[in-house]
Amino acid sequence: xxxxxxxxxxxxxxxxxxxxxxxxxARALFGRAPCGACGARLADFGLDGHRVASAFERKxxxxxxxxxxxxxxxxxxxxxxxxxxxxxxxxIAGWLRFAILGPATAMMSTRRAVVSRLTARLLVGVLxxxxxxxxxxxxxxxxxxxxxxxxxxxxxxxxxxxxxxRYVEAQLRREASGRPVEGAEVALLVAALALMxxxxxxxxxxxxxxxxxxQSFLGGLS
Amino acid sequence: MTPTLFxxxxxxxxxxxxxxxxxxxxxxxxxxxxxxxxxxALAFLVTDMGLALLVAVVVLDELVERDPQLQELLVFANVxxxxxxxxxxxxxxEDAVGSVLPDVGVWVxxxxxxxxxxxxxxxxxxxxPDGGEGWLxxxxxxxxxxxxxxxxxxxxxxxxxxxxxxxxVVATVLGAIAWxxxxxxxxxxxxxxxxxxxxxxREEASRCPSCHQxxxxxxxxxx
Numbered sequence: 543x544x545x546x547x548x549x550x551x552x553x554x555x556x557x558x559x560x561x562x563x564x565x566x567x568a569r570a571l572f573g574r575a576p577c578g579a580c581g582a583r584l585a586d587f588g589l590d591g592h593r594v595a596s597a598f599e600r601k602x603x604x605x606x607x608x609x610x611x612x613x614x615x616x617x618x619x620x621x622x623x624x625x626x627x628x629x630x631x632x633x634i635a636g637w638l639r640f641a642i643l644g645p646a647t648a649m650m651s652t653r654r655a656v657v658s659r660l661t662a663r664l665l666v667g668v669l670x671x672x673x674x675x676x677x678x679x680x681x682x683x684x685x686x687x688x689x690x691x692x693x694x695x696x697x698x699x700x701x702x703x704x705x706x707x708r709y710v711e712a713q714l715r716r717e718a719s720g721r722p723v724e725g726a727e728v729a730l731l732v733a734a735l736a737l738m739x740x741x742x743x744x745x746x747x748x749x750x751x752x753x754x755x756x757q758s759f760l761g762g763l764s
Numbered sequence: 765m766t767p768t769l770f771x772x773x774x775x776x777x778x779x780x781x782x783x784x785x786x787x788x789x790x791x792x793x794x795x796x797x798x799x800x801x802x803x804x805a806l807a808f809l810v811t812d813m814g815l816a817l818l819v820a821v822v823v824l825d826e827l828v829e830r831d832p833q834l835q836e837l838l839v840f841a842n843v844x845x846x847x848x849x850x851x852x853x854x855x856x857x858e859d860a861v862g863s864v865l866p867d868v869g870v871w872v873x874x875x876x877x878x879x880x881x882x883x884x885x886x887x888x889x890x891x892x893p894d895g896g897e898g899w900l901x902x903x904x905x906x907x908x909x910x911x912x913x914x915x916x917x918x919x920x921x922x923x924x925x926x927x928x929x930x931x932x933v934v935a936t937v938l939g940a941i942a943w944x945x946x947x948x949x950x951x952x953x954x955x956x957x958x959x960x961x962x963x964x965x966r967e968e969a970s971r972c973p974s975c976h977q978x979x980x981x982x983x984x985x986x987x
Contacts, residue, residue: 742816
């Protein structure tokens, strides 16, 4: 591949027009419209949006391995400290969203980007929360539980990062193929949001009830 | 309309344009714990269930505020919600302190100010980099600043109305300056003038986006 061809391919992988280097809309990036700035089409340069998904797959594989090894090492060093794994998990989740989710969803249509981001956050939240409970319990075993805790941390990060990168890659491929966002994907998110709002409202009602009960109790005492 | 009421009206409407549900929650809490009273039609907001629903909506509102793409998807709904909240907040305030304007006039002023402030925020937001997540993202800091500003404005509306208005004016001017600065930056960063037509082309470009003439690439990328 010549320098110019490699440069153009790199621009497309970064979500930019291979000719004028301006940011491409999802439709232009995946071959369904010309560049909004200069009118160039990816096909004119022998490029297509599937390249974006392939580049993401390469980057995702590296990320999975690096994140899992990093989590295991940090866990071995800080494993005896209660809740150190929580900090590690939060840092990895933040990095995952910064390095994987942000750049990938920036290349998708708005609707798919929103669905992908929220679903991935939900996935990471559920996985990390569940597995952190197990890791915290292992802190009680002291030094004996340390290797086990490191292995679990590595496994949890591996599974979490693997699922998220594969999910985002699948969404990129679906975007490249022109397949629409499924109704079930939206329904799942709406249900999760409704559940979250109901939980917040329930907690607020409980707090108000406790405050009111305390007020009556203290009023009765005086 | 007294200058004090005018200051309160503008400040509370501007707060609604920034955080619609948080402003209404603050007013409902104020009505619950102080002598400030909302109109009968809005009394539901002060009940336990009303407060609980407002808190849930505040959480949802924050989720939307932190996701630029979700905001883009809900762009019209967001404008409508801000406008409605501005009208409701202004209505609640108007009934408490008395006014010479008819209700409809107060609603229109509240809605228009709220939607204008929201529009300015969206223009500024385009130029704020969306890098990182959580506290790494500049938008998160801006979000916290806005939430703090709204809380400060709503408190000041009741205690020092002119201070509330001053905060709104200063924040609006700063927002307008940030918007212009962002536009200027986008026109100069990593760009050079096209030798054929003078348009600003990116350094990585091999073709001018304006006149379509070939350009020398001055910044090379590798896959």
